[in-house]
Amino acid sequence: MHKFDFKNQTAVITGGAQGFGLDIAKKFLESGCKVFIWDIDEKLLKTVAKEIDNFNLNYHVIDVSDYAKIKKIVDEITNKYKIDILINNAGITGPTAPLWEYDVEKWNKIVQINLMGTFNCCRAIVPNMISNNYGRIVNVASVAGKDGNANASAYSAAKAGTIGLTKSLGKELADKNIAVNVVTPAGAKTRILDQMSIEHVQRMLSKVPRGRFLEIHEFTSLICWLSSNENTFSTAAVFDISGGRSTY
Ligand SMILES: NC(=O)c1ccc[n+]([C@@H]2O[C@H](COP(=O)([O-])OP(=O)(O)OC[C@H]3O[C@@H](n4cnc5c(N)ncnc54)[C@H](O)[C@@H]3O)[C@@H](O)[C@H]2O)c1
Incomplete structure (x- = not known):
């Protein structure tokens, strides 16, 4: 992969204890970045920190x-x-179920984590970026937020909300050296797939013209460019990485 220079930079990666987030963290560390991974899974965070064993990694x-x-x-x-x-x-994706049968608390939790979580982190961190006149924010949505996946209404709605939030915040910050973009991946083999039914995952895969899952390193590549100081113009934009599923 093309090498990016993140030396003397600091990154916060949420959900960084595994899957996409962990791979991004490793790439950033390789390029000299100080990385803070935030995750709800304390046990996994400790294991990962021990395995990586890099003084630039904090959690x-x-x-x-x-x-x-x-x-x-x-x-702090x-x-x-x-x-x-x-x-x-x-x-999180939450369980697979039609909207009219969806557990109300679970629906709310999916929105709280996917959409409100993104708002909360931006709300707390953007003032620091404004005072430094530099920032790169990448929000991870999903192709579900563009197309709407049946039996995943909370997830689709939360990810569509994340796309809307990005467009809005990107414009609010466009006159500063702060880029805010959103990515919309198709399915990749991470632990998140365990939350959905096998039929649901197969249905998602059957819609991808590439005919396969997204590889984690392919996703990290895109994130690295969007997060780097090479991205000096793109902002408030939706970057598709769905293997041809959503061509808009
Ligand atoms: N893997 C896919 O197929 C796929 C496709 C499209 C979008 N995405 C999105 O990519 C992102 C990363 O997913 P992944 O596939 O790496 O999943 P993953 O399950 O491997 O990792 C998600 C991480 O988020 C953490 N997390 C969950 N709830 C949290 C909370 N409340 N606060 C802090 N951390 C929390 C988990 O502990 C986990 O470590 C998610 O936003 C997901 O919706 C994934």
């Missing part, structure tokens, strides 16, 4: 739906560092 146990905790941690970090990069990646 916090954070539920992205908890704004007060996020604000407290951001204040920004006392020492400026935050250059924010990857809003934490997410």
Whole structure:
């Protein structure tokens, strides 16, 4: 992969204990970035930190739906560092069910984590980026937010909300050196797939003209460019990585 230079930069990656987030964290670390991974899974965070064993890696146990905790941690970090990069990646799909049978609390939780989590992190971190006149924010939505997946109404709605939030915030920050973009991946083999039925996953895959799952490293490639100082113009934009499924 093309090498990016993230030396002397600081990144926050939510949902960074596994899957997409962890791969992004590893790439950033390789390129000299200081990385804070935030995840709700404390056990996994500890294991990953031990395995990676890099002084530039820090972690916090954070539920992205908890704004007060996020604000407290951001204040601690920004006392020492400026935050250059924010990857809003934490997410859950929730169970597969038609809307009229969906558990109301679960529906709400999916929106709280996927959409409100993105809002909470942006709300807490953007002021620091504004004062430094630099920032790269990448929000991780899904092709579900463009197309709407049947039996995944909460997830589709939350990811569509994330796309709308990105377009709005990107414009609010466009006169500053801060880029805000959103990516819409198709299915990749991470643990998130375990939350959905096998039939649902097969249905998603059958819609992808490439005829296969997205590889995690292919996703990380796109995130690296969007997060880098090479991206000096693109903002408020939706970057598709769905193997041809959604061509808009
Ligand atoms: N893998 C796919 O097929 C796919 C497709 C489209 C979009 N996405 C999106 O990509 C992102 C990453 O997913 P992944 O595939 O790597 O999944 P994953 O399940 O491997 O990783 C998600 C991480 O988020 C963490 N997390 C969950 N709830 C949290 C919370 N409340 N606060 C903080 N952390 C929390 C989990 O502990 C986990 O470590 C998600 O936003 C997901 O919706 C994934």
